[in-house]
Amino acid sequence: MSGIPVEVLNGLSNAGSILSLIAQEIAVSRPALQAHTGLSRVTVTQRVNALLGAGLICESDDMQATGGRPSRVLALNSACGYVLVANIGETQIQLAMLTATAAMIAQSTCARHADAAPEHTLQQIADGFEALRRDHAGGAAGQMLLAISLSLPAPVDYENCRVYGPSVLPGWEDLDIAGFFSQRFTAPVYGENDVNAMTLHQHRACFATEPNLVFIKAGTGIGSGIISQNRLLRGARGVAGDIGHIQMRAGLGKDTLPQCRCGKTGCVEAQAAGWALARDLTSAGTPAKTARDVMAAFTMNQPLALDLVAQSGRILGDVIAGMISVLNPGCIVIGGTLAGAGDVLLNGIRQQVAQQCLPAATQNLRICAAPPARQSELFGAALLALEDVFSSCQVEGTLIRFAQRSLRAMV
Structure with a gap:
């Protein structure tokens, strides 16, 4: 994505609402985007073209009926970025890299020792994430890291990404999980209770x-x-x-x-x-x-x-x-x-x-x-992060990070 023209990146500055609607599959055609945003056809076309040029969305050969001439369907480009997720279990930690549309790219596991210090476990996860990125340097790791997300077997203060209260994770109470990962990765960090992650995946899937x-x-x-x-x-x-x-x-x-x-x-x-x-x-x-x-x-x-x-x-x-x-x-x-x-x-x-x-x-x-669904915690953790980074509240920040990363790659 380093070859994106500067004028295309500049065109992303006001395209957040369009990207959010497409990513959430609320509006997936140009006429539908006009109807939802109230923007003119010319403005919608300009912003869609900027998103297409940046590789954030793609246009399929499928057509959507619009009441007039059928319009091509727009979708989030699964290759525009990736998420790194971890599910902390009682005896092992599952790690995975998924696309921007929550499709599995790669995964690994490592043993978890219940008596290990929380910082040691977080270090294991961070090292595992780096290994996934290194081993897939020719693919997703050349793209943007959209988010990091953890599934935890404990009560979680979602807004602050912290464990609190008694749980099977003693010593984790009020640990700054997001702060730990922010030292090594440039991306928002999410934490969620494992059952909530499973629930989200079961519902969406x-x-x-x-x-x-x-x-x-x-x-x-x-x-x-x-x-x-x-x-x-x-x-x-x-x-x-x-x-x-x-x-x-x-x-x-x-x-x-x-x-x-x-x-x-x-x-x-x-x-x-x-x-x-x-x-x-x-x-x-x-x-x-x-x-x-x-x-x-x-x-x-x-x-x-x-x-x-x-x-x-x-x-x-x-x-x-x-x-x-x-x-x-x-x-x-x-x-x-x-x-x-x-x-x-x-x-x-x-x-x-x-x-x-x-x-x-x-x-x-x-x-x-529940239908059989392996690794629901991993997929759920990815979904909750992706739904947030492309939400109407957060999408502008996602676009800013994308543009900054692309500009740095040009230097």
Whole structure:
């Protein structure tokens, strides 16, 4: 992109709104752009031509009906830049490079040690990002780094890209994640809770026609993400949907309420998450540590594993019934390792929902297992960053960085 004429780069100064509409697929033809912006045909043409000349958008051979003569379809050029994303898991870190349209370019993994200092883990990620760029120097790394985005197994203050509160990431509280990466990379830095990242990917990839959706991750831990009017609902501090730590005082017949990893007793996680089911299996003589171990016993038709998964469904159904009454979603999507149990888990959820919710809230409500979607956290982290850098609020800054980078390349 270093060969872009200076006059083309100068023409980008007012093209942000056009780029944003095209990137978000709100308006993908010249007539549609005129209608959305109120700009003249000549002005729209000038700005579209500048974006085309800079390689930020492309024009396909597809035609869109406009009420008059069909117009060519415009789209964001996937090769105009790339994002670097990381998903921090309990035992490993997934790293990836994706295009401007969230298509996978390359990925790698590295081991994560739970007792490692946060700065060490961030250093691992930064080094991994540099390796991805180095190994793909002939492709995406010659383009613009649009953003860095992290998926984290913890409550995240999205606005400030910081972990806060107790989590499985001890020592990360209030760590300046964006500041760390800004020392080595010139791009905005995003951080998001892993379940929210999964929710965004599931919605955009599989349930885009459903504007109000709740995604439940039932794995070793339990969490949820909420889509309201097609937007991710984070709440005031980013912990909206943290259902794993709702305390079920009734305990569904339990004599004593179990202690949760957070230190409290009776949390949903402590009764229905994979680690809790593994605890109960181990106590009964079947060694297990994670949700995968539980599902291995479930697949072998181990009676206690079957009962525990069914009970997990009923506990989740109790919580989901409350969410339905408050949020009135059109679809409940169950993902995570335990979702592999299919109807054994889902029937318990459906049973509790049917018993507790008013018919008006459940009419046409769909409760289903999530379609298989590998690496949802990576794709979700990429999507949230891309949607922001090309949003109407941020796109001008993206264009400025693009023009500055291109001008430096000419020197």
